[in-house]
């Protein structure tokens with residue numbers, strides 16, 4: 583069991599209860615009382631520190647419920663968090679997510695202090711490719727526009743024409759091809775996202791041999807087995823999963839799109855083929871939906887803890903910095919994405935019959 587320490591000199595037990603009892607109501611279906619009793623002082627102190635330091639916490643959908651619901655101020659997928667980082671009036675942003683997300687916040691809000699509670703919170707996609715790799719790709723495919731998934735480092739974004747997330751990847755590909763007057767596009771570094779986007783377009787997609795270590799583990803057989811064990815279950819899959827997994831799903835979309843699907847359609851029973859904490863968080867707002875919970879944890883996301891967030895705010899560390907020249911170039915790519923209209927209906931990935939990628943590149 584995790585231990586949740588606190589500085590007892592800061593708040594009395596009564597003050598902690600006053601500050602947190604209403605928050606426990608939000609997560610009581612997921613967190614037993616005895617665990618909450620250890621978390622509550624830390625939650626109370628974090629919320630106190632946020633007020634003292636004019637800080638906001640951007641909480642990704644893969645955070646655990648006590649972070650997502652009880653200390654997160656802005657919650658959502660990468661695109662939603664990037665949009666809010668650009669708009670917030672806070673002086674300090676604490677990224678409850680992984681390092682590339684904190685870098686994106688710093689790129690969009692360079693005048694603000696951006697903190698990440700763990701410098702170890704990486705991402706298998708972000709570490710699969712470098713700026714030098716992108717420069718080589720551009721030499722290999724001159725004149726072909728480059729779309730980069732936000733799950734990349736700042737130096738990769740800096741080499742890019744426009745960024746995308748899993749919420750808008752198809753829209754971005756269509757947009758940049760029209761702008762460049764071409765039917766060919768480089769979409770990197772997630773080969774599975776690229777394959778899933780290629781099915782939704784008639785564009786020739788060149789990609790990179792990167793993948794998400796969480797989503798690549800799911801197989802079509804996993805889904806068939808879940809359907810056998812849970813007749814009638816509705817299966818929602820993330821587009822970082824391989825295409826044969828999406829082919830078995832009832833719906834495929836970003837974490838934000840999956841969340842909207844459950845909220846709008848209220849299926850009797852659902853399974854979210856993505857990181858495990860997502861189900862916990864969506865379940866909080868949909869008490870009448872039964873969730874089947876396969877569990878693939880992202881080890882990087884799970885490095886962000888309540889204690890780590892408290893320490894980050896107490897010590898104002900770890901501060902995320904991005905080289906100003908790289909930041910300015912990366913900002914253009916991210917801002918071009920943000921400037922595209924937010925689709926009214928979250929896009930789905932499983933209605934397309936387009937092609938496959940034409941090349942999976944590597945170093």
Ligand code: SF4
Nearest residue numbers: 705706794795796880
């Ligand atoms: S879930 Fe996958 S894509 Fe997301 S941070 Fe973890 S490794 Fe990266």
